[in-house]
Amino acid sequence: TQSESVYVCVGVFGESVSVSEGDSVTLHTDVTEICKDDDILWKFGAERSTIAEIDTAHGIFSTFDGPDERFRDRLKLDSQTASLTITNITTQHAGCYELEIMGAKWSLKTFRVSVYAHLPVPYITRNCSSSSSSSSSSSSSSSQQNCSLVCSVVNVGHVTLSWYKGNSLLSSISVSDLNISLSLPLEVEYLEKNSYSCVINNPISNQTTHLDIAQLCHTCSGMLVLILTLINLALNYKMSMFYWEKCKQ
Secondary structure: OOOOEOOOOOOOOOEEEEEEOOOOEEEOOOOOOOOOOOEEEEEEOOOOEEEEEEEHHHOEEEEOOOHHHOOOOOEEEOOOOOOEEEOOOOHHHOEEEEEEEEOOOEEEEEEEEEEEOOOOOOEEEEOHHHHHHHHHOOOOOHHHOEEEEEEEEEEEOOEEEEEEEOOEEEEEEEEOOOOEEEEEEEEEEOOOOOOEEEEEEOOOOEEEEEOOHHHHHHHHHHHHHHHHHHHHHHHHHHHHHHHHHHHHO
16 A cells, blocks of 8 residues: 655754655764763654663663554664664654753754655556547548557555656646545557656656557557447448338338
């Protein structure tokens, strides 16, 4: 299941960090060396649950599992800088992190961590019924008949789906909800030589599928010929029956 967690830390200004699900991310303290008698706390979420602590005076150097044990076996604490690394991150670990350093000087630093699911590869399909309709109602020659295509992705959120002709953007659709299916249509000519691609992207990654017009539209073109032939046969049969009935009278 594709899902994303993008958080806003209300009333708090801090550093924003974006990461893909399954990756590791390090929240840096900007401390070069922990001072004697420093007490350093890492906290998570609206409840500000303590997930890591360094207390040099009492010899404490610990990480904690946190709410619902969601951080179990995932936290690494740097013994020199107190920077916190979250490994194999999931959307459960998205949210607001707070670093509090108490010692000779007091400091507070916040991080907003957004976790994005890995993007699926867009898939392109043809819409022969649409192609047949648009082509049969057009006076264009068969070499200029249109091929209707659809680019789709499923179970996505916080993404943009786009069609490109070369490097030029043709159309796009964006969604901020979770677990949404998106589709974006495109019409091309059967024999045109332009390069088309469908791209899905979020703030940190993208996936691209290049359109093979010859492969996708060839079958559609053949089906169009078959459909038009059947329509023509049906019309001829109907006309023949009409004249036969007239002759009988």
